[in-house]
Amino acid sequence: MNDLFFVNGRFLTQKLTGVHRYAFEMCCALKEIGCNFIVLSPQNILSDYSCPFEVRKIGKRSSHFWEQIELPLYLRKNYKNSLLVNFTGLGSILHKKFITTIHDVSFLINPKWFSRFYYLWYKNITPIVARKSLRIITVSNFSKNELISRLNISPAKIEVVYNAVSEKIACETDNLDLSQKGNYILTVSSLDPRKNFIQLIEAFHLINQKNYKLYIVGKRDKVFTAQNYEKLNQSNIIFLGYVSDEELSHLYQNATIFVYPSLYEGFGIPNLEAMTNSCPVVTSNIPPHIEICQDAAVYFDPEDVNDIASKMEMVINDLSLRQKLIENGKIRAKDFSWKKSAEKFMQIINQEIN
Template sequence: MIYINARFLTQPITGVQRFAIELCRSLKRSSYADRIQLVCPPNVLHTEIAKELQALPVGSRSGHLWEQLDLPVFLKSRGNPVLVNLANAAPLLYNRNIVTIHDLSVYQSSKWFSFTYRSFYKAVTPVIVSKALKVVTVSNSIKKELVDRLNLREDKVEVIYNGISELFLSGVPAENNKENYILTVSSIDPRKNILSLVRAFIKADVKDHDLYIIGGKAAVFSGSGLEREVMGRSDIKLLGRVSDEELLRLYSRAKLFVYLSLYEGFGIPNVEAMAMGVPVLTSNISSIKEVCSDAVSYVDPLDVDEASNEIKRLVGSTHAQKELSVLGLERSKLFRWEYAGEKMLKLLFHE
């Protein structure tokens, strides 16, 4: 039996949790389903998903304490099976881990995370990857970082790309359903660079168009200047978190998707937009260029003038929108959770 650390079921869904949930769905649809068991803390947040994936609650603690204490005790009672960890962490005192590291953002900037968070992950990440049986990551760009920064052998690191949820594969909306807004989807934190996007949108001055920002916003305003930029503007709408159904509707009707992140492991929102036939303008950073290839338009995420000019050009060019839409749709076909599941099964069962 292979066990999966399903602590992610206790966390709000961002890109990391989406990867874990969708990959587990793919695994549980496979012929190996009866050889795979998810285990989770008792404080599950996503109860319907836990039920769907047949996650087994174990222990009494939550968070890191559950992961570091309750989970290893349970596994030892089951004969020390292989444990698959899908969300950047693993039990330090357990020696049969497969560990997924989505990125090494804690090493990039001291401004992106709290001191405590950054210090914790900078301390534990080298330990868990060095002890792991295998390390999984979501792009060759991050694989190179893992090899170079943490001194891992290349053959120890397996790349498994993210996929696109079935929600986004239900068909491309007709062009006449498009509305006059630009969309971004992001867990809002400093590395997502929302402030530069807002400034580029304001500077572009595209008439009769709004900017819709989807994502948690509780911590973004503190000292960022974003609140000051947005205040009093009716054309910039902070929508917070939305349901999957509402997310699908907003993707499907957007005229342009813009994602100016400073650092990514993969960049799921770009691929979701591409799969919906939405033209994409995004950052010219290595992992995004690997994933999106020539199917999107690129800018320097720190160059507000360049981003502003490209927003204006794309909004004003039906031809450019159609061209990117076609290229994006074709590129997005490479990313399916079925393919990710097949790669994970091959890693787990060597078949």
């Protein structure tokens, strides 16, 4: 494909986690398969990113002002009828031709999970973006159905383009000796109320595994409602904060189990990361997790502390079950790749440009 399009590069100014990783990996994969695009970014790109694709810094501001004012003005002046792709956030509503990615509608499910500004911004702007967008990308069939029912969007307008796992995190391990795994349970996510860490910690205290530790990887983000996790930091509950991709891969590979108790997701990429790194997955029984993990996880009710504890203990104590989860996880993880997702996205781009 030779037609030029542009990507909203505001994600390059934010930590390489979650939806920002989706944006970065999609751009890398699109470059690899030969797409012709330029990422337009504010000046303050983080050192986290080493970009193999073309990046053009524009404007003088950042954040919402850059996205809603400087970005569309630049395109109107220089590339008036161009296509703009937004992989994160809501993008610029003033540009005429754009494709938007809406990962989930968690802000509509429970406003209390988010800061008031974030909730009001997304609640009011998302319907406008959804209406104006040429196409909408989302990351699971569950999220597609949520967009249809909650925002009254036509199914024909929505395309599912799955997440995958970064090559820096993915590690396919054969002949793994499970007896050599570390005595710790791992969970990974932003410190967000909907990730349900309080319930997980309560469940951890109930299990009869006193020689185990709980490692919590993730950082706090100002868009989420504040919770005082620090008071829960005990000798056997360790908040590791943000870690590098290499450190994260190592943590997955050496954990006895990975637990993800989230109450609501669009996809749940940490489950897939754990599966790719030969770590048994124990996760909440919400629809996107079942869609993505299938038979490669043991599921629990995320609002039932006793069920969370029971399922964690069951998997820790059953070596053959852990091995089966690892095998199923490796098989299922092969269904997802950034190249596959980029190829599907390129088909969508071609349809809109042509």
